[in-house]
Amino acid sequence: MNGATGGLPGRYAAALYELAADRWKLDEVLPQAEALARLIDESPELRTVLGDVRIDIEGQQKAVQAVLKAQGFGELIANFVGVVIRNRRLSSLRRILAAVAAYAAARRGEISAEVVSARTLSSAQRASVQSRLAEAGYTHVNITEKVDPSILGGLIVRVGPYLYDNSLQSRLVRLHHAMKGAA
Template sequence: MALAVANRYARALADIAFTPSSGLDPATATAQLRAFARLPREHADLRNVLLSPAVTASRKHAVVARLGEPMGLHRLVRNFLYVLVDHRRVGMLEEIVGAFEAAVDERMGRVRAQVVSAAVLPVTEQLQIEQQLGAMTGKQVRCDFEVNPDLLGGVSVRLGSTIYDGSVRGRLNALQRRLAAE
């Protein structure tokens, strides 16, 4: 349910951001939303104010405006945050930002991949992985790289709902399953 709600708000903002007359660049909207979403996560008092039902919507609007001014929030991003305040969805801001990024990627023909490796990959290998995944999918691929020493070696890639496991840990697990089946 929460994901469906987050997707609905994200699609609405994406519709606005991709309207040429809006003057809002999707990349700018993404960066500004990420920056604003970081504030309540880092400041408990702010989070309490924005989530408290005891604080009126107009006071929350004032807080958003005051914080947004030095951040240079675009008018439409600020208004979007007001809508979230009015509909008591500020607590879902992280999910909405993630859904918005996914909506922007989809409209721009990009896909995201999570790449997990046993050690930090050099930049050249990261670029090579992105290029190979792009060739496989026919789309521009944006990778999020993580390190998990439990993999022992190799990489594991999650692209949408598909997992490509080229890790040593994955190969050992597959070997163990084959031996157990014999």
């Protein structure tokens, strides 16, 4: 297992995935887990409830279950979140939901790649990255893009445990160290 599907979030993710698979509910549960992750990302109020340790378990149950019901989430997701709350892991819910997505992708044979660039990639650049990854043997890759102007240019690509750093910033650092060694 990689970092996204390991540890505590990975154990919860595997449990939810396997339970949904056993009940033939993957087509229902996976989109709902993704929708709940988006809801958490978009709602500062919900994030406050998730992270507030002053709220007791009963209060968390009532608040979160009310949100889930109002948003139309199914029974399996609601029960799962209830277990997360009872086990005092509500603050980890967003990471657990990310692990659910990663676990599902891994089960489908997909790999996630993070591509960091100094500027937003164009469609042609995105296609080029996709084809380069396919040449390297990564045929089923979900690419997540991030923009970081501090790398100056080039790309940093992280696929699973592998890091390919071809950024201008790291090239300059290597050149700096080489020049120091030559002096």
